[in-house]
Amino acid sequence: MQVDQPLGDLPQSFRDEQALLVAAGITTWSALKRLEDQDLNRLAKGGLATTRNLKRLRGMAALVCDLDLELADAALLIHSGLATAAALAAATPQDVVHQTGRLQRQLNNHRQSSVDLAMANRWIQLARTRQLQN
Template sequence: MSPERRSDQADGLPRLPPTYRHEQEVLEAAGIRSWSRLAALADRDLDRLSAAGLATAARLRRLRGQARMMAETGLPHEVAALLLHAGIPDAASLAAARPQDLVTQVGRLRRRLFRGAGGTPDLQQARSWIAAAHSGRIRSQSRPPN
């Protein structure tokens, strides 16, 4: 198993970045303390949670997308977040990606964020992420609808 794959998707939510503090507070108050619980939430659940405080439904959906990517691929949350922000919204899109296009997309995001600093994934890394998406397709069949 790749060192980037997680063996336990039920791990608790880590401390989210400060920009997500309201979302973290709302999720914790609702008893949602794991990525797997977050991945299982429907849109109506996220709407209800966002109405209860300062958390936004859009940010909660982004976090749920990250949680679903993790559940479907076994990738760690940092990689799932990177892929989502690079424009890869789900495991199906990742599975359909070409390694060179993925390297280009993620590299472009990293250069934009870090003004040229930070490593760009190589083709081997991109292939391992795509393989993770292919291996998770069967698990994603049981995911609840939005």
């Protein structure tokens, strides 16, 4: 996914946040990633959007921008407890497969897990490379 790619259609649970971000002129993943906590608080004040969801979106934006992940993969990692590139870099491939599989089972998702050891290892290597660059 391209860093400056438009946010596009976010999941339905973020519709209020997406409308707020678009109204504020924040239309790319990199722009969302650069927002500070006080910016998110200011945006959420007085509207239907929540600071909690805006912070989740910012976390997803960081994974999308830093590791070039798709939104669905970034959301899966965030909700599995691997919310940052640092947390991902510290994990083992088996940890990633286990945590993402657990989330999918909790969601009663009867599909085969989309994360295998090779994919988990690739994500971890991307995260570790990114940490070395910073």
